[in-house]
Amino acid sequence: MINPPRFRDALEVFARHDVELIVVGGVAAVLGGAPMATFDLDVVHARTADNLERLGRALAELDARYRDPAGRLLRPAAADLAGPGHHLLLTRCGPVDVLGAIGRGRRYEDLLDDAATIELGGLSVRVLGLAALIRTKEEAGRDKDRAVLDLLRQALRASTPDRGE
Amino acid sequence: MQILAPAATVLRPPPGEDETLVRWMLSLSPAERLQALQGFVDSVSELRRDQSAPLPGRP
Numbered sequence: 001m002i003n004p005p006r007f008r009d010a011l012e013v014f015a016r017h018d019v020e021l022i023v024v025g026g027v028a029a030v031l032g033g034a035p036m037a038t039f040d041l042d043v044v045h046a047r048t049a050d051n052l053e054r055l056g057r058a059l060a061e062l063d064a065r066y067r068d069p070a071g072r073l074l075r076p077a078a079a080d081l082a083g084p085g086h087h088l089l090l091t092r093c094g095p096v097d098v099l100g101a102i103g104r105g106r107r108y109e110d111l112l113d114d115a116a117t118i119e120l121g122g123l124s125v126r127v128l129g130l131a132a133l134i135r136t137k138e139e140a141g142r143d144k145d146r147a148v149l150d151l152l153r154q155a156l157r158a159s160t161p162d163r164g165e
Numbered sequence: 166m167q168i169l170a171p172a173a174t175v176l177r178p179p180p181g182e183d184e185t186l187v188r189w190m191l192s193l194s195p196a197e198r199l200q201a202l203q204g205f206v207d208s209v210s211e212l213r214r215d216q217s218a219p220l221p222g223r224p
């Protein structure tokens with residue numbers, strides 16, 4: 001059974017374990033002001049040894065396992081999380097995608113300059129900005145990424161009205 | 166001379182765009198935006214639960 005998403009609860013668990021991550025994907029788009037829907041939380045994590053340890057503890061608390069079509073109970077391993085791959089997980093706070101890199105191989109360190117720390121009622125979360133989110137989706141070039149580009153660009157334009165457009 | 170845009174251009178945003186929703190989202194704080202998303206997800210989950218429940222009087 002898939003638990004319905006509880007975005008804030010998942011972010012709280014990551015924060016409690018001091019996991020260095022950047023929220024990307026649909027939740028980042030919404031936080032940036034794009035009126036869209038998503039059912040999973042996408043994060044890009046720092047792949048240092050210390051952070052992988054913290055991430056592993058957070059994922060254990062979240063009871064994370066892979067979304068396996070065969071229904072097997074497969075847990076994410078630290079060695080796998082150290083790579084650039086995408087880990088599509090189910091947790092007790094809903095689907096969480098833990099991403100080693102996005103777009104054209106952009107890692108946590110590559111995205112930091114384009115991320116801002118925002119406050120969510122006492123919870124500090126690092127979130128990728130709309131412009132960078134658009135760039136990574138253009139780079140990924142998948143149908144599902146292209147489908148939301150118009151809306152993201154519109155939200156970006158509306159949120160930066162003094163760009164002379 | 167003032168050139169007026171056709172009414173359809175004014176009333177209907179380009180396909181896939183909804184200025185009103187964008188403005189509304191941008192008027193919210195990030196915490197409120199997350200609440201709106203969570204509210205949407207909760208509503209859909211509720212609808213799905215209702216949908217999977219048997220109709221009254223049916224097995």
